[in-house]
Amino acid sequence: MFQVQITTGGDSPIFRQIVDQVRAAVVTGKLSVGDPIPSVRALAAELVVNHNTIAKAYAQLVRDGVIESQQGRGYFVARKRQIYTQAECNRRLAAALDPVLSEAVTLGFSTDQILAFVAKRLRRYADASTAKDP
Amino acid sequence: MFQVQITTGGDSPIFRQIVDQVRAAVVTGKLSVGDPIPSVRALAAELVVNHNTIAKAYAQLVRDGVIESQQGRGYFVARKRQIYTQAECNRRLAAALDPVLSEAVTLGFSTDQILAFVAKRLRRYADASTAKDP
DNA sequence: CTTGCTGTACTATGTAACACAGTACAGCTA
DNA sequence: TAGCTGTACTGTGTTACATAGTACAGCAAG
Numbered sequence: 001m002f003q004v005q006i007t008t009g010g011d012s013p014i015f016r017q018i019v020d021q022v023r024a025a026v027v028t029g030k031l032s033v034g035d036p037i038p039s040v041r042a043l044a045a046e047l048v049v050n051h052n053t054i055a056k057a058y059a060q061l062v063r064d065g066v067i068e069s070q071q072g073r074g075y076f077v078a079r080k081r082q083i084y085t086q087a088e089c090n091r092r093l094a095a096a097l098d099p100v101l102s103e104a105v106t107l108g109f110s111t112d113q114i115l116a117f118v119a120k121r122l123r124r125y126a127d128a129s130t131a132k133d134p
Numbered sequence: 135m136f137q138v139q140i141t142t143g144g145d146s147p148i149f150r151q152i153v154d155q156v157r158a159a160v161v162t163g164k165l166s167v168g169d170p171i172p173s174v175r176a177l178a179a180e181l182v183v184n185h186n187t188i189a190k191a192y193a194q195l196v197r198d199g200v201i202e203s204q205q206g207r208g209y210f211v212a213r214k215r216q217i218y219t220q221a222e223c224n225r226r227l228a229a230a231l232d233p234v235l236s237e238a239v240t241l242g243f244s245t246d247q248i249l250a251f252v253a254k255r256l257r258r259y260a261d262a263s264t265a266k267d268p
Numbered sequence: 269c270t271t272g273c274t275g276t277a278c279t280a281t282g283t284a285a286c287a288c289a290g291t292a293c294a295g296c297t298a
Numbered sequence: 299t300a301g302c303t304g305t306a307c308t309g310t311g312t313t314a315c316a317t318a319g320t321a322c323a324g325c326a327a328g
Binding site for chain 4: 014049052070073
């Protein structure tokens with residue numbers, strides 16, 4: 001079962017929480033290639049939000065190549081493919097990562113602690129890439 | 135010399151770019167403890183933005199313990215201190231890091247590549263923590 | 269073919285964040 | 299005293315976010 005949790009009033013908008021959680025579910029293997037994800041209206045009803053908000057999140061995920069839409073059928077987890085050039089990937093990763101690393105140091109973490117932390121979080125993805133084609 | 139660059143029209147608001155860049159400058163050693171940072175009005179004039187926008191960014195940095203204000207004198211880089219509990223630090227780091235790691239995997243990076251990337255970016259902070267008390 | 273789901277695309281509305289302009293006041297320092 | 303500093307307001311315009319409601323086309327099961 002695929003669960004989504006949202007919180008209102010926080011600094012992160014609803015559609016962004018949807019994007020992050022679907023992406024995380026795909027990356028961690030909770031969702032596999034070809035799996036259907038909740039329909040726009042179904043998820044909207046479940047989370048008690050507007051269906052346009054879900055559609056906006058899904059559209060973002062389509063742009064990122066995480067999911068694909070099939071008119072009249074629904075959304076499905078897309079097979080992985082390269083969207084951006086290697087240089088663009090590096091640029092995007094650096095842009096997203098640098099502020100987080102600066103904040104981590106500000107919070108008092110040492111470089112070793114940060115590296116260990118990242119390794120620990122990444123370890124959750126290990127099974128996702130190995131147990132994929134039974 | 136301490137330089138700040140902002141871009142408008144992007145997804146990141148101006149005050150957030152200020153926060154990130156000042157924090158990065160402190161973390162990388164471009165700014166040391168006790169160093170003055172540009173005054174609210176001076177930086178506002180330099181970047182051609184409203185002084186309230188700068189004040190908002192600086193207030194955020196004060197909340198995070200990165201800088202301190204002295205009435206009538208200006209802002210200065212604060213000495214490091216612990217603001218949050220260890221558990222809160224872990225929670226914040228995980229919250230900030232997880233979406234970035236998910237996006238990194240989506241971009242096509244392997245876990246090894248991500249770890250190497252993080253280590254590479256962290257290496258820039260090494261000199262900042264060693265060459266501090268001459 | 270009809271029914272009911274699906275994605276998709278609009279218009280319109282309300283709220284909040286962001287940034288601006290201008291003003292004002294208190295503290296520090298030369 | 300003069301001129302800088304931080305700080306705190308009020309007010310305004312723009313944009314992002316989310317809502318409500320509607321509409322239409324594609325797919326699939328009855």
